[in-house]
Amino acid sequence: MTPLVGAVDSALFGNVVGQPLALTVLGQALQRGSAHAYLLHGPRGVGKTDAAYAFAAGLLCPDGGCCHCDHCRRARSGVHVDLETVAPDGSSILIDQIRQLTLDAAMRPYEAARRVYVILEAETMTEPAANAFLKTLEEPPSHARFVLVSSAPERLLPTVVSRCQRVPFFRTPAKALAAHLGSRYGLRAEDAWALARVAQGDLSYAEALTHSQSVREDRVLVLSLARELPSAGFARVQGMADEVMAMLGRRVAAAVACVEDQKTCEMEWAADARARSRVEKAFDVRLRREKRAAVQAGIDHVISGSAGWFRDLAVVAAGAEETVHNFDYLAELREDGLPGLLSSYLEVIAAAKRTKERFRYNVDTRCSLEHMLFSMKEALL
Amino acid sequence: MSISLYRKYRPVRFEDVIGQDHVTRTLVNAIKQDRVSHAYLFAGPRGTGKTTTAKILAMSLNCEAGQGTATISPDGSCSRCQAIRRGQSLDVIEIDAASNRGIDDIRDIRDNSHFAPVEGRMKVYIVDEVHMLTTEAFNALLKILEEPPAHVIFILATTEPHKVLPTILSRCQRFDFRRPTLAEVCNVLKGVAAREGIEVSENTLAVIARSAAGSFRDAIGTLDQLASYCESAISLQDALALLGVAEQDLLFELVDIVAEGNTKEALLFVERLAQNGADFNQFMRDMLGHLRDLYVVRHTENAPAGLAATQERLESLRSQANRNATGELVHFIDSIGEAQRAVRQGADPRLELEVVLIRLTQPRADQSLRGIAARLEKLEAGGGWDHRPPGTTGPPVAASPGERTGAASAPPGEGSQPTTERLSSSETVKAADPTPLPPTSPEVEGQQVPLTIDHIKRAWGVLLERIKGRRPGLHAVVAEGKPDALEEGTLVIRFPHGMDFQAGQLESPENALLMAEELQALTGRRLHVVPRVSSAGERQPQEEAAQEHVRILRTSELIEHLQKEFGARLIDDGTTS
Numbered sequence: 001m002t003p004l005v006g007a008v009d010s011a012l013f014g015n016v017v018g019q020p021l022a023l024t025v026l027g028q029a030l031q032r033g034s035a036h037a038y039l040l041h042g043p044r045g046v047g048k049t050d051a052a053y054a055f056a057a058g059l060l061c062p063d064g065g066c067c068h069c070d071h072c073r074r075a076r077s078g079v080h081v082d083l084e085t086v087a088p089d090g091s092s093i094l095i096d097q098i099r100q101l102t103l104d105a106a107m108r109p110y111e112a113a114r115r116v117y118v119i120l121e122a123e124t125m126t127e128p129a130a131n132a133f134l135k136t137l138e139e140p141p142s143h144a145r146f147v148l149v150s151s152a153p154e155r156l157l158p159t160v161v162s163r164c165q166r167v168p169f170f171r172t173p174a175k176a177l178a179a180h181l182g183s184r185y186g187l188r189a190e191d192a193w194a195l196a197r198v199a200q201g202d203l204s205y206a207e208a209l210t211h212s213q214s215v216r217e218d219r220v221l222v223l224s225l226a227r228e229l230p231s232a233g234f235a236r237v238q239g240m241a242d243e244v245m246a247m248l249g250r251r252v253a254a255a256v257a258c259v260e261d262q263k264t265c266e267m268e269w270a271a272d273a274r275a276r277s278r279v280e281k282a283f284d285v286r287l288r289r290e291k292r293a294a295v296q297a298g299i300d301h302v303i304s305g306s307a308g309w310f311r312d313l314a315v316v317a318a319g320a321e322e323t324v325h326n327f328d329y330l331a332e333l334r335e336d337g338l339p340g341l342l343s344s345y346l347e348v349i350a351a352a353k354r355t356k357e358r359f360r361y362n363v364d365t366r367c368s369l370e371h372m373l374f375s376m377k378e379a380l381l
Numbered sequence: 382m383s384i385s386l387y388r389k390y391r392p393v394r395f396e397d398v399i400g401q402d403h404v405t406r407t408l409v410n411a412i413k414q415d416r417v418s419h420a421y422l423f424a425g426p427r428g429t430g431k432t433t434t435a436k437i438l439a440m441s442l443n444c445e446a447g448q449g450t451a452t453i454s455p456d457g458s459c460s461r462c463q464a465i466r467r468g469q470s471l472d473v474i475e476i477d478a479a480s481n482r483g484i485d486d487i488r489d490i491r492d493n494s495h496f497a498p499v500e501g502r503m504k505v506y507i508v509d510e511v512h513m514l515t516t517e518a519f520n521a522l523l524k525i526l527e528e529p530p531a532h533v534i535f536i537l538a539t540t541e542p543h544k545v546l547p548t549i550l551s552r553c554q555r556f557d558f559r560r561p562t563l564a565e566v567c568n569v570l571k572g573v574a575a576r577e578g579i580e581v582s583e584n585t586l587a588v589i590a591r592s593a594a595g596s597f598r599d600a601i602g603t604l605d606q607l608a609s610y611c612e613s614a615i616s617l618q619d620a621l622a623l624l625g626v627a628e629q630d631l632l633f634e635l636v637d638i639v640a641e642g643n644t645k646e647a648l649l650f651v652e653r654l655a656q657n658g659a660d661f662n663q664f665m666r667d668m669l670g671h672l673r674d675l676y677v678v679r680h681t682e683n684a685p686a687g688l689a690a691t692q693e694r695l696e697s698l699r700s701q702a703n704r705n706a707t708g709e710l711v712h713f714i715d716s717i718g719e720a721q722r723a724v725r726q727g728a729d730p731r732l733e734l735e736v737v738l739i740r741l742t743q744p745r746a747d748q749s750l751r752g753i754a755a756r757l758e759k760l761e762a763g764g765g766w767d768h769r770p771p772g773t774t775g776p777p778v779a780a781s782p783g784e785r786t787g788a789a790s791a792p793p794g795e796g797s798q799p800t801t802e803r804l805s806s807s808e809t810v811k812a813a814d815p816t817p818l819p820p821t822s823p824e825v826e827g828q829q830v831p832l833t834i835d836h837i838k839r840a841w842g843v844l845l846e847r848i849k850g851r852r853p854g855l856h857a858v859v860a861e862g863k864p865d866a867l868e869e870g871t872l873v874i875r876f877p878h879g880m881d882f883q884a885g886q887l888e889s890p891e892n893a894l895l896m897a898e899e900l901q902a903l904t905g906r907r908l909h910v911v912p913r914v915s916s917a918g919e920r921q922p923q924e925e926a927a928q929e930h931v932r933i934l935r936t937s938e939l940i941e942h943l944q945k946e947f948g949a950r951l952i953d954d955g956t957t958s
Binding site for chain 1: 479482509598602651660732739
């Protein structure tokens with residue numbers, strides 16, 4: 001494989017780390033003429049969205065992505081007139097959004113030579129929406145380009161996938177991730193390496209761990225709870241649930257503060273009472289959504305964090321220490337990991353998985369968390 | 382802008398539609414005989430040529446070359462054909478039913494269809510993705526679909542014909558497009574590559590075709606992408622990298638690791654995959670394909686064509702298949718399928734894969750029925766037993782991998798000669814426990830193991846079910862009886878006192894024959910069935926049966942072995958006492 005990303009492109013895709021294959025594909029597309037639809041797929045937090053906007057900039061820029069001109073600048077921040085972003089409205093992309101897009105795609109571009117549509121979280125398209133998209137996606141007007149971004153391509157309709165050129169993204173390799181953390185945040189080599197292992201190729205999580213104290217604290221909290229669990233009594237498990245709920249509370253508060261800030265900003269620009277009430281309303285909806293998202297993210301973190309701990313114990317118990325994720329806890333893992341408990345560890349992981357599934361059905365948060373802790377404890381006995 | 386290859390090479394003649402001879406021949410003949418129907422439904426998987434064929438049919442009805450009649454070979458170059466190909470013809474209306482799915486859209490069709498065609502001969506409505514129409518829209522379509530004006534033809538195309546109303550289906554001539562074979566996709570790719578001047582080897586084309594899973598559009602799209610990704614020639618490495626297909630060697634390696642039961646190696650293997658940036662979803666899919674190939678090779682003398690690209694690969698498949706029991710392969714497939722389901726629900730693919738591998742390599746950590754069945758089969762195949770003194774057979778959690786020995790889980794590193802290992806371990810313990818396990822599968826029973834009444838009693842439930850399937854009346858009769866004794870090829874079935882009628886039924890020749898057939902199917906022996914009715918004084922078989930049941934459970938060697946092997950306990954669930 002010959003990485004052909006030239007000087008121009010490497011600056012354009014500067015925010016994307018350790019994805020040589022994807023960048024080569026996109027770079028080649030910019031140099032040699034692009035197809036009409038691309039699907040950028042891969043795990044969460046590896047820079048797909050950044051790459052999508054950078055690619056859009058390349059498509060809109062008269063020089064194919066010089067990175068300096070006005071077109072590039074506006075496209076990369078997502079505000080170019082010929083760049084349209086479609087993102088889930090609520091939890092999914094609806095058929096009306098797709099109809100709007102189809103109509104819009106028939107129009108000529110304003111400034112650039114093309115119109116680019118970036119569709120984020122494409123897998124959330126409802127079935128009618130995806131079907132309504134098919135014809136446009138197959139034979140769009142000659143100026144239209146579609147860039148679909150998805151972290152769960154298997155949930156997309158196969159008929160949609162087969163109309164796109166696939167651009168695969170992978171978990172950022174630990175080496176590239178460590179190098180990136182080292183060069184950008186000036187971390188020491190071994191710290192960067194440990195962090196890269198902890199983040200497991202999730203670029204955005206690694207960066208959050210680096211610069212956010214609260215993210216680090218949350219991680220330590222979850223791991224210490226998981227570690228304590230086998231020896232914890234009934235009352236202590238209740239206490240653990242309290243701590244987790246407090247953590248969720250902190251996350252929600254942070255999300256609310258962020259939305260409130262933006263709201264104040266918008267309110268300053270709202271001229272009259274009518275505009276103000278419109279902003280009020282829009283932010284009410286958004287606030288609710290963000291709160292829910294914050295709780296969900298927190299729960300995911302608790303579940304996957306504790307499952308990760310017991311996964312590491314299982315790995316240590318099986319004698320494959322090299323593959324441990326929580327590298328900074330290796331000593332504790334060695335202490336705790338018992339080969340005889342291997343099957344119990346698997347049971348614990350299964351319990352975590354079941355809890356995760358349960359959360360899809362609007363269950364009571366605290367209740368389910370307690371249930372998870374108790375069933376994990378039970379599995380260990 | 383370069384137009385996508387799959388659009389550029391859309392066939393324009395019936396002969397160019399590959400792999401759908403049953404469709405094109407019918408259509409060509411219909412055109413020749415001037416018997417073109419007014420409504421067609423094209424159904425089939427994505428990328429098999431539905432829309433393409435619809436467009437060709439529209440062209441052949443309207444082409445100028447036909448000079449006023451339909452032609453079987455539209456030239457594709459006259460103005461009408463060009464317009465149709467570009468989707469700009471006034472007479473050929475391509476409707477996207479997925480975005481125009483309401484009743485009003487169908488009303489528009491109905492109202493407009495009465496106008497005569499503008500330039501061509503016929504008005505053709507191509508309704509793509511027709512399965513997305515709402516029920517009301519479907520119903521509004523019914524009348525016009527049944528009796529359209531003479532100049533109108535409807536072609537409905539869909540990937541999901543089961544979602545189309547039966548009333549619609551019955552008004553259309555239905556054509557099912559089939560998935561093309563690997564060779565057909567390869568040939569098309571070869572043609573496109575030659576015309577585009579793309580350098581690519583046969584092997585690479587095979588990889589592309591395989592990953593397209595029978596869709597021409599996917600295959601040509603991938604070729605297109607590879608052509609723009611690679612400078613001049615497409616190498617196999619590039620194709621594998623871009624498609625994310627796992628290399629064959631890796632798949633072989635992992636199956637071997639699992640067969641050896643080496644947990645550590647398996648986990649390190651996953652770590653290596655992760656470092657190379659593998660897509661675990663794709664890897665699991667490839668693994669499933671590989672396991673399926675092994676399975677097929679194991680059960681066929683001559684492997685089906687297209688299974689393996691080269692003789693060399695076929696050989697390695699065969700040797701690996703012979704090293705793994707069917708049950709293990711099935712268990713492997715099941716576990717990966719389970720993991721894939723979990724991933725679709727949002728679980729982490731890497732974690733799922735690791736859990737599967739730990740379970741597979743640590744049989745004692747696997748408490749699922751499937752897992753236990755796979756272990757049983759391994760034991761049966763090897764003929765050896767993991768006989769440890771009962772004292773050490775605690776619950777599985779107490780067993781550390783270090784002390785795992787014997788046949789149930791071959792120690793790491795020695796998996797290459799599993800049979801010898803098993804044999805020696807079974808010999809050493811033969812003195813301690815000479816009772817062989819009563820075989821559970823019919824094939825084995827047929828060979829050498831003496832059949833006892835216990836076998837029949839255990840198989841009784843299955844036997845009843847099978848009889849029920851063939852002759853419910855007989856089932857009602859036999860269900861009253863119980864197998865009593867087995868002597869010299871004669872099975873005595875005992876009925877409670879006063880059931881002379883039922884016993885008599887069993888003596889009729891056809892019933893006796895059916896019983897004998899089923900018994901033979903289950904046990905592999907030809908048995909003669911003799912009914913016997915208890916006299917008034919005898920104990921009722923019902924009560925006896927309850928005790929009998931317990932006795933069987935206690936004495937059966939199977940249970941003993943289960944206790945030894947899996948640390949099973951005998952649980953009285955209340956129904957037997």
